Amino acid sequence: MLAKMEFRNFFPNPDLLKAVSQILNQLIVMTPVDTVATAFLEKTKNMYRCSIDIYSKNEIFIISKLGKNPNMALEKMEKILWEKIINFNQQKKFSGEV
Numbered sequence: 001m002l003a004k005m006e007f008r009n010f011f012p013n014p015d016l017l018k019a020v021s022q023i024l025n026q027l028i029v030m031t032p033v034d035t036v037a038t039a040f041l042e043k044t045k046n047m048y049r050c051s052i053d054i055y056s057k058n059e060i061f062i063i064s065k066l067g068k069n070p071n072m073a074l075e076k077m078e079k080i081l082w083e084k085i086i087n088f089n090q091q092k093k094f095s096g097e098v
Contacts, residue, residue, distance in 0.1 A: 003027055003035075008042035016041075016070055023078055030085050032056050041070055050077040059088055 003024045012020070020041070027037060031054065039052040050073035051064040063080050067073030 003037040003039070006038075006040040008040055010043040010048075010070070012041070012070065016074070019071065019074060023074070023081075027054075027081075027085075030089070032058070041074060043070070048073040050074045052077060052081060054081075061085070061088075 005020045005024065024037075024039075027035075031037075035054060035056040037052055037054045039050075041048060041050045047066045047068060048070045049064060049066050050070070052061070053063075054061040061081070061084050063077050063084070065073055065076035065080065067076055
């Protein structure tokens with residue numbers, strides 16, 4: 001699993017860096033070895049956008065969420081991310097692919 005978060009148009013504070021690191025570490029544990037994730041958190045005019053694209057042999061997830069601050073955008077993206085991964089893993093288990 002290869003995963004990295006890029007920050008655009010702002011410098012993240014230590015708490016945000018820690019939150020991103022925790023998410024990426026969990027992602028590594030919960031996804032197949034062949035998974036590649038590209039992610040960015042960027043400041044736009046009035047908002048922050050957090051996006052992640054996850055590619056594996058069996059699935060592609062593309063998530064992009066806006067927030068008034070970087071933490072809010074990250075939290076919104078993270079909520080959808082885990083929902084999709086948990087749902088995908090449950091479908092694999094029920095289909096016997098595990």
